[in-house]
Amino acid sequence: MEFKNTDVGSILRIRRNLTIPEVGPQSAECCGRIYEKAEEIGACVVGPWHFISHGLPKDIETIFTVDFCLPVSEIKQVPSGDDIVLDTVTEFYCASRTYEGSLHQLFEMGYQPLLEEINAVNLECSGESREVYHTWDGPDSENNVVEIQFGLAPSPKS
Numbered sequence: 001m002e003f004k005n006t007d008v009g010s011i012l013r014i015r016r017n018l019t020i021p022e023v024g025p026q027s028a029e030c031c032g033r034i035y036e037k038a039e040e041i042g043a044c045v046v047g048p049w050h051f052i053s054h055g056l057p058k059d060i061e062t063i064f065t066v067d068f069c070l071p072v073s074e075i076k077q078v079p080s081g082d083d084i085v086l087d088t089v090t091e092f093y094c095a096s097r098t099y100e101g102s103l104h105q106l107f108e109m110g111y112q113p114l115l116e117e118i119n120a121v122n123l124e125c126s127g128e129s130r131e132v133y134h135t136w137d138g139p140d141s142e143n144n145v146v147e148i149q150f151g152l153a154p155s156p157k158s
Contacts, residue, residue: 001095001096001097001114001117001118002095002096002097003094003095003096003152004093004094004096004149005091005092005093005094006089006091006092006094006130006149007047007089007091008088008089008090008091009046009047009071009073009088009089010071010072010073010075010086010087010088010089011050011069011070011071011072011086011087011088011089012034012037012038012043012069012070012072012078012084012085012086012087013034013067013068013069013070013084013085013086013087014030014033014034014067014068014083014084014085015065015066015067015068015083016030016065016066016068017063017064017065017066018063018064018066019057019060019061019062019063019064020057020059020060021060023051023066024103024139026068027051027068030068031049031068031070033082033084034068034070034084035070037078037082037084038070038072041075041078041079042074042075043072043073043074043075044072044073044074045070045071045072046071046072046073047070047071048071048132048133048134048136049068049069049132049133049136050067050069050070050071050089050130050131050132050133051066051067051068051069051130051131051133052066052069052089052128052129052130053065053066053067053128053129053130053131054066054067054127054128055127056129069087069089072086092126092128092151093151093152094130094149094150094151094152095114095117095118095123095149095150095152096114096147096148096149096150097110097113097114097117097147097148098134098145098146098147098148099144099145099146099147099148100142100143100144100145100146101142101144102139102140102141102142102144103139103140103144104139104140106146106148110146110148111148114148114150115150118150118152123152123153124152124153125150125151125152125153126150126151126152126153127151128150128151129148129149129150129151130147130148130149130151131146131147131148131149132146132147132149133145133146134146134147
């Protein structure tokens with residue numbers, strides 16, 4: 001587990017309210033649309049995909065909010081008319097762990113060990129978590145490199 005502050009920057013974003021099983025199919029659709037929009041408006045891609053979750057549930061039936069985000073530069077606005085917006089990914093303090101492999105074991109081998117480490121040192125999560133896709137070769141690929149980040153709540157004052 002690593003503790004870090006994340007970078008701030010411009011993103012193209014689509015927000016969806018989904019269950020965990022819906023994330024994969026929606027990510028393919030949303031990321032494709034965002035990438036097409038980036039090319040259309042001449043945005044320069046400056047970083048890997050970020051999937052930002054708000055209130056990630058512990059089950060597969062509960063709906064939560066997911067932002068599919070592509071870091072970009074060289075744009076000031078996005079033409080209106082669809083659900084792709086220009087936004088800013090904010091800095092946040094987090095516990096981070098890098099997972100390598102297929103998405104089939106992302107929760108068991110990525111999320112679970114990180115949450116256990118966070119709980120072992122009595123830290124509280126903020127409710128925001130992120131997946132940063134440093135390398136993506138498809139859901140079944142063992143070559144994927146995904147950084148998992150859990151935002152940490154501010155420490156209580158003594």
